[in-house]
Amino acid sequence: MKISLRAGERIYINGAVLRVDRKVSVELVNDVMFLLEGQVMQASDATTALRQLYFIVQLMLMNPTDVVAAAALYGEHHAALLAVCESREMLDGLAAIDELVKTTRYFDALKRIRALFPVEEAILADLARANAEIPFEAA
Structure with a gap:
């Protein structure tokens, strides 16, 4: 697989962070786990349940030598999502x-x-619309 990177861009390969100082093409000739900088989600962007799941799996990819804790968290989060999802596409x-x-x-x-x-x-937007339609009753 051949990857082109811009100057200053980072790539995460098997837990290592590489930053290039100039435009470069890299050919990965064996099976490696990698993420391009644009695919990395910051913790502050993990604002929904699915984005949190993404962040957890991202941790597993970025730190392959210490997957145990992230895998346990993944299992809990995945099970919680399954318990609340009703959408066939999501399930x-x-x-x-x-x-x-x-x-x-x-x-x-x-x-x-x-x-x-x-x-x-779409699911969250539908929930927000449904909640907005529920009239508020003062006690």
């Missing part, structure tokens, strides 16, 4: 994500989670 996506995580295909799991962001946004 199917969560099942696919779990299979990817179980086989340590974290990058693919992150892609699958990102694909569900619009579904989650």
